Amino acid sequence: MVGIVLISHSGGLAAETAALARQIGGAKVPLAAAGGTEDGGLGTSPDRVSAAVEEVDQGDGVVLIPDLGSSVLTARLLESPGQVVIADVPFVEGAVSAVVAAGGGASLDGVLAAAEEAWHFRKL
Amino acid sequence: MNTEFFAAWIEEITSAVRAGRDHLTELDAAIGDADHGTNLDRGFTAVGEALAAAPPGTPGALLVLTGTTLIRKVGGASGPLYGTAFREMGKAFGEATEISPAELSAGVDAALAGVRRLGSAAEGDKTMVDALAPAAAALSRAVRDGLKPEEALEAAATAAAEGARATVPLQARKGRASYLGPRSVGHEDPGAASTALVFGALRAAASR
Numbered sequence: 001m002v003g004i005v006l007i008s009h010s011g012g013l014a015a016e017t018a019a020l021a022r023q024i025g026g027a028k029v030p031l032a033a034a035g036g037t038e039d040g041g042l043g044t045s046p047d048r049v050s051a052a053v054e055e056v057d058q059g060d061g062v063v064l065i066p067d068l069g070s071s072v073l074t075a076r077l078l079e080s081p082g083q084v085v086i087a088d089v090p091f092v093e094g095a096v097s098a099v100v101a102a103g104g105g106a107s108l109d110g111v112l113a114a115a116e117e118a119w120h121f122r123k124l
Numbered sequence: 125m126n127t128e129f130f131a132a133w134i135e136e137i138t139s140a141v142r143a144g145r146d147h148l149t150e151l152d153a154a155i156g157d158a159d160h161g162t163n164l165d166r167g168f169t170a171v172g173e174a175l176a177a178a179p180p181g182t183p184g185a186l187l188v189l190t191g192t193t194l195i196r197k198v199g200g201a202s203g204p205l206y207g208t209a210f211r212e213m214g215k216a217f218g219e220a221t222e223i224s225p226a227e228l229s230a231g232v233d234a235a236l237a238g239v240r241r242l243g244s245a246a247e248g249d250k251t252m253v254d255a256l257a258p259a260a261a262a263l264s265r266a267v268r269d270g271l272k273p274e275e276a277l278e279a280a281a282t283a284a285a286e287g288a289r290a291t292v293p294l295q296a297r298k299g300r301a302s303y304l305g306p307r308s309v310g311h312e313d314p315g316a317a318s319t320a321l322v323f324g325a326l327r328a329a330a331s332r
Contacts (some may be wrong), residue, residue, distance in 0.1 A: 037199040042159075042200065043159070045203070047196055068300070069157075069201045069300045070200045070204065073203075073242055077195065
């Protein structure tokens with residue numbers, strides 16, 4: 001199954017988005033939250049993110065979903081074409097779509113495409 | 125310029141960042157998240173510890189270790205950006221033990237290319253590129269014109285400082301400040317300001 005890592009400036013935002021996505025998309029998807037700095041502040045920790053990538057990597061690829069600023073740059077440092085890819089998508093909606101697709105057994109490209117569909121979710 | 129020179133550069137950056145920490149954080153408070161000074165201070169303090177724990181034998185190794193440490197320890201966007209800049213410069217130096225002004229210039233060009241690639245920022249976006257790109261160009265011109273090393277570093281430091289000041293009227297198109305839109309106008313970009321400190325420190329290392 002494709003793994004997913006949610007990377008946010010905020011540890012709480014990443015963890016809660018993961019909880020929401022897991023509740024909608026299924027508990028069996030390898031999903032990790034990597035938010036905040038190591039001392040619990042706002043920011044991103046490359047060590048934390050790379051540990052999360054290892055944790056969710058089952059050999060089918062990993063999709064990184066960053067929120068903004070340093071989380072995007074940290075994600076870019078870990079990119080590895082065909083294996084670890086970044087989804088440039090709205091954080092919450094993209095996370096939910098990606099988890100649902102991964103839970104359905106989609107390939108890496110399929111999960112990425114599902115996450116990108118989140119750009120078109122209208123609320124009204 | 126040997127390993128000692130580059131170690132002196134990092135020491136000068138560390139002092140400049142410490143002295144400028146509150147100013148950088150104030151600039152960042154205006155258009156960002158008020159952590160640039162403290163983040164860089166933490167990062168370069170960690171670099172000092174890493175270099176002391178395992179002193180590298182070449183300028184390239186020293187800069188790669190500096191970059192890797194910044195990536196791991198800074199916490200904000202400046203970690204990956206400065207980390208990439210120092211790592212790319214270190215990789216450009218390879219195994220050489222003595223770096224000529226022309227090689228230094230090529231290293232700064234490699235740093236600029238790395239930062240541009242990672243951040244997708246161009247000149248005029250109100251980012252560190254607005255100080256780094258003119259500094260790289262000034263250094264390259266100075267080397268081509270055969271200036272003495274001190275004069276070349278002076279030219280680079282001046283260009284970086286002028287580039288940073290020129291970010292004041294710009295509207296941010298990259299980074300956190302871009303979320304502010306027109307409200308980012310009228311403030312110096314913190315990343316460009318710290319880049320000016322980095323090149324000021326290079327000049328200071330040469331006049332030690």
